[in-house]
Amino acid sequence: MKSIRRQLTLTILLGFGLLLVVSSVAIYFFTRVALMKEYDAGLRAKAMTIMSLTEQGQDGIQLDVPNDFFQEANNGVAPQFYELWQTNGTIIARSESLKNIGLPNRFGSPTAPEYWNLNLPSGHAGRAIGLKFSPKAEDEDAKKLAPVEAVVVVAADCRALYQTLDILATVLALTGLLTIVVTVPVVNFSLRRGHAPLGQLARQAAAITAGSLQTRFPVDSLPEELQPITNRLNDLLGRLEESFERERRFSADLAHELRTPLAELRSLAEVELVWPESADSEKHRETLNIALQMEAMVTRLLELARCESGKISLQLESVLIAPLVKEVWQPLVHQAKTKNKQIAFDILVPPDAVIQTDRALFRSILTNLLANAAEYTPQNGRGEISWNRDAGELTVSNTVEDLNSADLPHLFERLWRKDKSRTGGDHCGLGLALSRAFAELLGFDLKVRLSSENTLTMSLSTQRD
Amino acid sequence: MRVLLVEDSQRLQKSVGKALRKSGYAVDTSGDGEGGLWLAESNDYDAIILDIMLPKIDGLALLRRLRRQGKRTPILLLTAKDTVEDRVSGLQMGADDYLVKPFALEELLARVQVLCRHRYDSKSNHLVIADLKIDLTAHAAMRTGQPLDLTAREFRLLEYLALRRGHIVTRSEIETHIYNDSMDLLSNAVDSAICSLRKKMEPPGSSPLIHTKRGLGYTLKEQP
Numbered sequence: 001m002k003s004i005r006r007q008l009t010l011t012i013l014l015g016f017g018l019l020l021v022v023s024s025v026a027i028y029f030f031t032r033v034a035l036m037k038e039y040d041a042g043l044r045a046k047a048m049t050i051m052s053l054t055e056q057g058q059d060g061i062q063l064d065v066p067n068d069f070f071q072e073a074n075n076g077v078a079p080q081f082y083e084l085w086q087t088n089g090t091i092i093a094r095s096e097s098l099k100n101i102g103l104p105n106r107f108g109s110p111t112a113p114e115y116w117n118l119n120l121p122s123g124h125a126g127r128a129i130g131l132k133f134s135p136k137a138e139d140e141d142a143k144k145l146a147p148v149e150a151v152v153v154v155a156a157d158c159r160a161l162y163q164t165l166d167i168l169a170t171v172l173a174l175t176g177l178l179t180i181v182v183t184v185p186v187v188n189f190s191l192r193r194g195h196a197p198l199g200q201l202a203r204q205a206a207a208i209t210a211g212s213l214q215t216r217f218p219v220d221s222l223p224e225e226l227q228p229i230t231n232r233l234n235d236l237l238g239r240l241e242e243s244f245e246r247e248r249r250f251s252a253d254l255a256h257e258l259r260t261p262l263a264e265l266r267s268l269a270e271v272e273l274v275w276p277e278s279a280d281s282e283k284h285r286e287t288l289n290i291a292l293q294m295e296a297m298v299t300r301l302l303e304l305a306r307c308e309s310g311k312i313s314l315q316l317e318s319v320l321i322a323p324l325v326k327e328v329w330q331p332l333v334h335q336a337k338t339k340n341k342q343i344a345f346d347i348l349v350p351p352d353a354v355i356q357t358d359r360a361l362f363r364s365i366l367t368n369l370l371a372n373a374a375e376y377t378p379q380n381g382r383g384e385i386s387w388n389r390d391a392g393e394l395t396v397s398n399t400v401e402d403l404n405s406a407d408l409p410h411l412f413e414r415l416w417r418k419d420k421s422r423t424g425g426d427h428c429g430l431g432l433a434l435s436r437a438f439a440e441l442l443g444f445d446l447k448v449r450l451s452s453e454n455t456l457t458m459s460l461s462t463q464r465d
Numbered sequence: 466m467r468v469l470l471v472e473d474s475q476r477l478q479k480s481v482g483k484a485l486r487k488s489g490y491a492v493d494t495s496g497d498g499e500g501g502l503w504l505a506e507s508n509d510y511d512a513i514i515l516d517i518m519l520p521k522i523d524g525l526a527l528l529r530r531l532r533r534q535g536k537r538t539p540i541l542l543l544t545a546k547d548t549v550e551d552r553v554s555g556l557q558m559g560a561d562d563y564l565v566k567p568f569a570l571e572e573l574l575a576r577v578q579v580l581c582r583h584r585y586d587s588k589s590n591h592l593v594i595a596d597l598k599i600d601l602t603a604h605a606a607m608r609t610g611q612p613l614d615l616t617a618r619e620f621r622l623l624e625y626l627a628l629r630r631g632h633i634v635t636r637s638e639i640e641t642h643i644y645n646d647s648m649d650l651l652s653n654a655v656d657s658a659i660c661s662l663r664k665k666m667e668p669p670g671s672s673p674l675i676h677t678k679r680g681l682g683y684t685l686k687e688q689p
Contacts, residue, residue: 259545260474263566267480270570275487286476 005191012187017180024172032165036127039161040115043129047113047154050082051131054092054150057138061086061150063093079122080156087132087149097121103153107132120157128155197222201230213241253415257297257429261290300430304414307437314358314442321394322349324359325385328366332374343377345398348386355392355462361438365446368431369458373398376456392463400456411448412436466511466581466621467491467642471501471527472543473519481514484570485577489604489617491645498522505531510538511642512580514573517544517555525558532559539580543568578602585628592627595687597666597674599627608666618643619662626675626685635682659683 054063063084083094083103094102101121107130108114120126130153137143201217208215216237217230268287306312325347336343355362373383373396383398410416415429439446445461468490472478478494485492493508495501498519505513505527513531517524528540541562542555552563561583562576578601592599599606604620606613615623622643626634636655644654659675667673676684 256545256547259547259566260477263545263568264474264476264480266567267477267484267570271480271484271487274484274570286479290476 005188005195008191009184009187013180013183016183016187017176020176020179024176028165028169028172031168035161035164039127039156039158040129043115043127043154043156044113046080046082046156047129047131047152048110050084050152050154051110051133051135054084054133054135054152055138055142056135056145056148057142058145061092061135061148062138065093079120080154081120081126082152082154084153085151087151092150103128103155104130105151105153106130107151107153117158118155120155122157125158125162126155127158127161128153130154194223197226201226201233205233208237210244213237213244250414254301257415258294261294264290297430300434304430304434304437307434307441310441312361312441314361316356316358318354319357319359319362320351321353321355321387322347322351324363325349325366325370328363328370329385332370336374342380343374343398344380344382345373345377346382346384346386348384349394350387350389353387353389357442357444357462361442365435365438365442365444365460368435369396369460372431372458376400376403392461394460394462395457396460397455397457400450400454403450403454403456405450408448408450412446466625467493467508468577468581469501469504469508469510469513470494471496471498471504471513471519471524472516473497474516481570481573484574486645487617488574489621489643490577491641491643496520498524498527502527502530505536505538506534509641511584512577513538513540514543514577515540515560517542517546517551525555528555528558528560539583541573541576541580543573575602582628592624592630594627594630594674594685595672597627599624606666608668609671613665615662615665619658619665622658622662623666623685626683629685631684631686633678633682633684638682 050063050065053065054061056062061084079097081095081098081103083098084092085105086092089105091102098121104116104118106114106116106128110131110133113129113131115127115129118126118128130151132149132151134147134149137145201222204215204217216234219227219230219234222230265287268283268290272283329345329347333345370385373385377383377398378401381399383396385394385396387394412432412435413429414433436446439460443462445459447459447461449457449459451457466489468485470478470482470485470492472481472494473496475496478496482492482494493504493510495504499521501513501515501519502522515524515528519527522530524542524544528542531538531540539561540559541564542560543564543566544551544555545566547565555563561580564573564576582601590600590602592601596609597606598608601624604617606615606620606623622639625639625642639655639658643658659677663673663675667675672688674685674687676686676688678684
């Protein structure tokens with residue numbers, strides 16, 4: 001499993017380790033260079049001293065070295081060697097410590113002498129400097145002589161230097177290792193401490209159940225980095241709570257809606273059982289009507305659920321609106337007549353009005369809107385359906401009674417009905433909720449408004465803002 | 466016993482009304498709160514069965530108005546609302562009982578019977594007057610240990626007289642509490658019913674329990 005803490009620990013340790021190695025190597029390298037430079041400077045000083053002590057006289061080149069000049073070279077821990085040649089190869093002087101072994105005859109100029117590492121005659125590692133120079137004249141007569149050149153090579157035992165460098169390398173390596181070892185728990189502790197709010201957040205999240213969705217994570221006490229995600233989590237909880245509450249309310253409403261038809265069915269059946277002599281075909285018709293009413297409710301709920309889960313596939317086609325409106329309106333007029341209800345309803349849709357949509361869903365929206373108009377327009381009331389070609393808007397208007405602006409937000413709620421008694425057996429309060437869901441699926445916008453003249457207008461806008 | 470049923474579901478009104486009538490109750494019905502209130506104010510019912518969600522005036526408002534007027538008629542709330550809050554609020558407003566839909570008809574009838582008994586301050590299921598014993602739960606009556614063969618209406622008449630034992634019950638009260646509006650009530654229907662009841666419960670040789678108070682009505686009591 002991926003662990004941010006483990007990953008961070010590893011990354012930090014790798015980075016820190018790399019940094020330590022690089023810095024240690026750099027320290028070692030620069031110290032070595034500085035020490036070598038200093039060492040070379042010492043060698044050069046010796047060489048320059050020999051150079052300044054070398055003179056050209058009548059007897060050739062002479063070196064007048066003080067007796068103690070290389071004394072330390074012979075009894076010290078870091079023995080030093082020198083050898084002076086004439087360019088023709090004649091040895092002019094050499095340190096006693098060389099015994100019979102010569103130093104390599106390599107050289108540079110006095111301004112840019114040559115330095116190199118070598119194995120000393122003592123068998124130890126050493127460093128040497130070689131330069132070629134013209135010895136100064138011993139006196140005025142010597143100045144008249146043809147100038148000759150000499151080569152001096154000075155070498156010294158480097159063991160002490162290399163030991164110092166070895167110690168430095170060891171110290172750097174051990175310090176680095178110790179630093180890494182100490183860093184592991186420190187980084188781990190720091191990360192653990194830094195991640196403590198995450199753990200706390202996880203514990204709080206784990207404690208949230210369906211029954212405690214009103215809980216919100218405290219944001220102010222959290223580190224700045226966690227605040228944005230905690231705010232998003234709180235937003236998510238808010239949406240979840242709203243959704244659960246809506247579902248809970250819907251379940252309660254549905255159970256409530258089903259209680260009355262169930263009570264009707266049960267009492268019908270019980271009366272039949274207790275007093276069988278009263279059985280007649282009317283009872284069966286009543287039973288069938290109750291079953292049909294419950295079936296209609298369940299069917300609509302299923303349609304709504306399918307629509308909301310996006311399981312309805314659309315088949316777009318050109319639909320002529322006017323013929324469809326007439327087709328839907330005719331049976332509603334017939335129903336109104338059977339109830340002796342007089343409604344003046346105008347269809348103001350041009351015959352050529354056409355819309356690109358799914359015919360079945362559009363028809364369902366029309367059926368619901370017109371059925372509502374037919375049901376809730378009062379006796380001798382007025383209504384109309386019209387099409388605004390420019391705005392691409394279909395409006396269904398009708399006069400209403402007992403409806404006020406406070407009711408409008410509830411009109412599209414599932415199972416909501418103005419008449420709390422639910423007396424109307426044919427309506428279950430799902431038609432408008434279904435219409436809005438279908439409209440949204442088709443990309444339309446279904447809105448409602450109530451005028452001061454008690455005219456309710458449902459507008460189906462086919463062009464979204 | 467006369468019962469008012471206020472229920473907006475026509476189907477429920479029909480079946481519950483029928484069950485009550487078949488059980489011997491006189492039943493008035495209304496499909497909305499306004500009609501229910503008018504009937505409750507105009508008549509003296511032994512019990513009222515009241516739906517909460519009604520058109521025009523809802524059941525709880527109707528209940529509140531009746532109690533405010535001082536009407537003490539026992540009221541059973543019949544509703545689809547089943548939460549504890551709904552029940553408590555209904556009972557706190559003065560309802561005597563609460564039944565949630567869907568319900569068992571038998572339970573409804575039993576509860577209505579209890580409410581009717583409470584109307585006459587009777588808490589027992591058995592009424593005993595001399596050698597007459599009435600079992601209100603079993604709808605059975607016995608005289609000197611012999612069961613009486615009574616019709617549902619005769620039993621309700623006997624029950625009504627027994628619940629008001631010692632009191633004079635007028636013909637009009639009997640008409641109101643025992644007979645349905647729908648019935649063509651003959652002028653001597655009450656006298657005929659009393660006569661029929663007397664024949665069944667007062668065989669020759671037994672002491673009379675139903676006494677006629679001329680010009681006033683009837684009373685059921687043991688002869689001193």
